[in-house]
Amino acid sequence: MHAGRNFDDYTNSIRMNSHHFEALFKYSTIGILITDEQGRIIAINPFALREFRYRQEELLGKKFDMLCPSRFRVQYTALRDSYFKNPTTTPLGQDKDLFALRKDNSEFPVEVSLGSYLSHGTRYVIAFVSNISVRMQAISDIKNLNDELETTVEQRTEELTNAMHLLEQSKEEVSKALVIEKELSELKSRFVTMASHEFRTPLSTILSSAYLIRKYIVTEDQSKREKHLERIVSSVFMLTEILNDFLSMGKIEEGKIQTRLSKFNLKECIGSIIREVEDNLKLNQKIIYQHFGTSDVILDASLFKHIIMNLISNASKFSPEDSILEITTILRKYILILSVKDKGMGISPEDQKHLMERFFRGSNVANIRGTGLGLHIIAKYAELMNGIVECKSELGKGTVFTITFNTNDKHNEENFTH
Numbered sequence: 001m002h003a004g005r006n007f008d009d010y011t012n013s014i015r016m017n018s019h020h021f022e023a024l025f026k027y028s029t030i031g032i033l034i035t036d037e038q039g040r041i042i043a044i045n046p047f048a049l050r051e052f053r054y055r056q057e058e059l060l061g062k063k064f065d066m067l068c069p070s071r072f073r074v075q076y077t078a079l080r081d082s083y084f085k086n087p088t089t090t091p092l093g094q095d096k097d098l099f100a101l102r103k104d105n106s107e108f109p110v111e112v113s114l115g116s117y118l119s120h121g122t123r124y125v126i127a128f129v130s131n132i133s134v135r136m137q138a139i140s141d142i143k144n145l146n147d148e149l150e151t152t153v154e155q156r157t158e159e160l161t162n163a164m165h166l167l168e169q170s171k172e173e174v175s176k177a178l179v180i181e182k183e184l185s186e187l188k189s190r191f192v193t194m195a196s197h198e199f200r201t202p203l204s205t206i207l208s209s210a211y212l213i214r215k216y217i218v219t220e221d222q223s224k225r226e227k228h229l230e231r232i233v234s235s236v237f238m239l240t241e242i243l244n245d246f247l248s249m250g251k252i253e254e255g256k257i258q259t260r261l262s263k264f265n266l267k268e269c270i271g272s273i274i275r276e277v278e279d280n281l282k283l284n285q286k287i288i289y290q291h292f293g294t295s296d297v298i299l300d301a302s303l304f305k306h307i308i309m310n311l312i313s314n315a316s317k318f319s320p321e322d323s324i325l326e327i328t329t330i331l332r333k334y335i336l337i338l339s340v341k342d343k344g345m346g347i348s349p350e351d352q353k354h355l356m357e358r359f360f361r362g363s364n365v366a367n368i369r370g371t372g373l374g375l376h377i378i379a380k381y382a383e384l385m386n387g388i389v390e391c392k393s394e395l396g397k398g399t400v401f402t403i404t405f406n407t408n409d410k411h412n413e414e415n416f417t418h
Contacts, residue, residue: 025043025045026045026046027046028045028047029047030047030128030129030130031044031045031047031048031051031052031127031128031129031130031131032044032045032047032048032126032127032128032129033045033048033064033067033126033127033129034124034125034126034127035064035124035125035127036122036123036124036125037084037122037123037124037125038063039063039064039065039077039080040061040062040063040064041059041060041061041062041063041064042060042061042124043060044056044059044060048129051100051102051108051129051131052067052100052101052102052103053102053103053104054103058103064076064080064127065077066101067100067101068099068100068101069099069100069101069107072098072099080125083114083116083125084123084125087114087116087123087125097109098110098111098112100129100131108131108133109131109132109133109136110129110130110131110132111129111130111132112127112128112129112130113127113128113130114126114127114128115128203235203239205231205232205235206231206232206235206236209228209229209231209232209235210228210232212224212228213225213228213229216228257303257380257381257384259300259303259384259385260300260302261298261299261300261385262298262299262300262301263296263297263298264296264297264299264301265295265296266291266295266296266297266329266331266336267291267295267329268295269301269304269305270289270291270308270327270329271289273305273308273309273312274287274289274312274327276309277309277312277313277316280313280316281316281325282316282319282320282321282323283321283322284321284322285316285319285321285322285323285324285325286324286325287312287324287325287326287327288324288325288326288327289326289327289328289329290326290327290328290329291328291329291330291331292328292329292330292331293329293330293331293332294331294332295331297331297336297405297407298407299336299385299405299407300384300385303381303384303385304381304385306377306378306381307338307378307381307382307403308327308338308340310374310375310377310378311340311378311401312325312327312340313374314374314375314401315340315341315342315344315399316342318342318344318345318399319342319343319344319345319398320343320344323342323343323344324343325340325341325342326339326340326341326342327339327340327341328341333408334406334407334408335404335405335406335407335408336404336405336407337402337403337404337405338402338403338404338405339400339401339402339403340400340401341398341399341400341401342398342399342400343397343398344398344399345395345396346393346394346395346396346397346398346399347391347393347395347399348395352391352393355375355391356375356376356378356379356389357376375389378401378403382403382405385405385407386405386406386407387403387404387405387406388403388404389401389402389403390402390403390404
């Protein structure tokens with residue numbers, strides 16, 4: 001009695017399980033296909049039919065390959081054969097992009113998991129096919145979004161880098177502007193101090209001499225009148241020299257000085273300059289001039305004359321009376337060496353470092369008139385003619401200024417006018 005009841009329960013259980021498996025196959029939300037060892041489809045659930053857009057009778061008994069894009073069929077067959085040799089429950093073609101083919105030849109990405117079972121000595125394969133189009137689209141969207149974000153980050157980074165670069169440039173420009181502003185302020189202060197002193201002295205001399213001349217009205221006072229007239233002339237010459245220095249510096253700073261090269265006789269030019277300045281030397285000062293080499297040179301005669309006159313003026317100004325000023329020129333091929341030597345007070349090594357700066361005056365020349373612009377102008381004029389200025393000096397023994405011109409420079413050739 002009990003044995004019969006148990007058998008009935010067992011039979012009912014089988015029927016119930018069979019019913020459950022049928023429901024699972026029929027109502028599953030994943031595509032399920034069963035194939036035999038030859039890859040023929042022997043069963044396919046409704047979900048798979050809807051995915052592939054076939055009717056059941058169109059697929060049963062057909063090769064599974066017809067659901068694969070033609071370009072992947074060799075690959076899918078190899079994967080299937082490999083699976084039959086070692087059947088395990090595993091995803092098909094891991095790390096590979098798999099696609100399935102619908103009846104209308106449209107494709108969609110899939111994931112395929114395989115399982116197998118034996119029935120009456122025959123092995124069957126169950127393929128679980130998942131349409132992953134939504135997931136792939138999401139991945140693609142995420143990738144596109146990530147690419148857009150990376151592009152945006154790169155753009156923002158580039159913009160930030162450019163902004164930082166511009167900020168650094170602005171910072172540098174502001175710093176340079178502040179330095180220039182500070183320098184201009186210092187120059188202005190030095191100019192006001194120097195100008196007030198240098199202009200006041202000759203103007204006071206002119207005013208007092210003119211006032212005294214008015215008092216000398218008789219013939220016997222002629223010598224006194226001449227003395228004051230000489231003082232006026234000397235003071236006017238001094239003012240003219242100062243104004244010329246300022247005008248020259250202004251033109252240099254504005255870049256308005258253009259070299260006009262011409263060929264001239266060096267010895268004749270310097271001889272003429274010496275005769276012109278001899279009356280302005282200190283008492284009993286003499287100039288000795290020597291020249292070696294050829295005489296014709298190509299330079300800007302006007303700028304060269306200004307250089308010579310300024311060097312002679314300095315040599316005379318800072319040397320004692322009864323002293324000798326030596327000028328030497330050497331011209332060989334395209335190299336001209338000009339030197340002006342004096343036996344004056346000399347320049348300290350510390351002051352020599354700043355000689356060519358605007359408004360600079362040596363520490364030992366406080367009582368000697370001057371603007372501190374002469375050597376700065378000389379250096380700029382020499383530079384315009386491809387010249388280099390050098391100074392050798394020793395305190396109490398004198399100074400030698402040497403300027404070396406290279407008249408064969410391309411700049412000189414381009415600016416030379418016959």
